[in-house]
Amino acid sequence: TLTSKTAIVTGSTSGIGLAVARSLAREGANVVLNGFGKPEEIERERAGIEAEFGVGAAYSPADLTRPDEIAGLIAMGQERFGSVDVLVNNAGVQFVSPIEEFPPEKWEQIIALNLSAAFYAMRAAIPGMKERGWGRIINTASAHSLVASPFKSAYVAAKHGIAGLTKSAALELAPHGITVNCISPGYVWTPLVESQIPDTMKARSMTKEQVIEEVLLKAQPTKEFVTVDQVAALAVFLCSDAASQMTGANLSMDGGWTAQ
Numbered sequence: 001t002l003t004s005k006t007a008i009v010t011g012s013t014s015g016i017g018l019a020v021a022r023s024l025a026r027e028g029a030n031v032v033l034n035g036f037g038k039p040e041e042i043e044r045e046r047a048g049i050e051a052e053f054g055v056g057a058a059y060s061p062a063d064l065t066r067p068d069e070i071a072g073l074i075a076m077g078q079e080r081f082g083s084v085d086v087l088v089n090n091a092g093v094q095f096v097s098p099i100e101e102f103p104p105e106k107w108e109q110i111i112a113l114n115l116s117a118a119f120y121a122m123r124a125a126i127p128g129m130k131e132r133g134w135g136r137i138i139n140t141a142s143a144h145s146l147v148a149s150p151f152k153s154a155y156v157a158a159k160h161g162i163a164g165l166t167k168s169a170a171l172e173l174a175p176h177g178i179t180v181n182c183i184s185p186g187y188v189w190t191p192l193v194e195s196q197i198p199d200t201m202k203a204r205s206m207t208k209e210q211v212i213e214e215v216l217l218k219a220q221p222t223k224e225f226v227t228v229d230q231v232a233a234l235a236v237f238l239c240s241d242a243a244s245q246m247t248g249a250n251l252s253m254d255g256g257w258t259a260q
């Protein structure tokens with residue numbers, strides 16, 4: 001159980017991050033939510049976590065493309081709850097385009113959010129974890145940390161990068177009781193996947209049904225989407241004592257995608 005521990009989950013106003021934050025709270029952790037969205041909806045989620053699980057829940061609107069705001073997010077968790085014991089680097093966006101038409105500002109945004117943000121958050125959270133001799137860092141990577149798809153150059157580059165960052169950090173932190181792993185889901189039905197369907201329709205001249213069947217689920221031999229709750233259950237396991245000897249791993253949950 002995570003009672004009296006605190007977890008920061010980046011990008012947790014939606015999708016995978018929200019499910020992870022709720023699951024860690026169910027285990028007794030205080031949680032710091034982060035991400036964008038309608039203030040009243042975010043407040044409803046935050047207050048709901050406190051009421052349902054009897055933990056503290058805070059919210060930070062930090063923009064994770066900005067290193068100063070990332071440092072502020074970690075500091076807020078430490079000030080509010082006294083420690084940051086679990087860090088889940090999850091915030092991410094996707095953009096689909098051929099390389100020669102890929103807007104440079106989109107490239108910079110994806111590298112900043114999907115890769116560099118994890119570095120800045122770790123950098124700020126590690127000293128406290130080392131002091132206490134315990135920590136769990138979980139990075140949401142992707143099947144795209146292991147294999148590529150066309151038209152997702154920035155995303156694939158960032159996700160391959162975060163897989164490498166995970167290994168490096170795991171080796172550095174192994175003597176300190178801190179594990180660092182990444183979870184690599186295949187396609188999970190979230191707003192991120194839903195919202196890339198129109199661009200993929202354009203890039204590949206396909207209908208919505210064709211994109212779902214011939215692009216998304218084509219990659220997954222099970223022919224089913226992963227659920228956010230399945231990803232969250234793996235994150236909870238990685239925080240448990242049973243996982244104390246798992247570090248530096250890239251854990252696939254992709255319906256068999258990367259076995260091919």
Ligand code: NAD
Pocket residue numbers: 010011012013014015016017034035036037062063064065090091092093113114140141142143184185186187188189190191192193
């Ligand atoms: P989502 O769009 O549902 O959630 C993304 C979250 O990130 C939201 O809370 C959003 O507000 C937040 N966010 C966006 N820009 C931000 C910024 N600049 N600063 C702070 N927060 C920001 O997406 P999701 O599908 O839940 O994706 C979460 C993670 O899982 C991402 O890293 C994504 O790459 C990864 N992933 C998703 C899938 C999938 O199929 N959905 C598969 C593999 C990996």
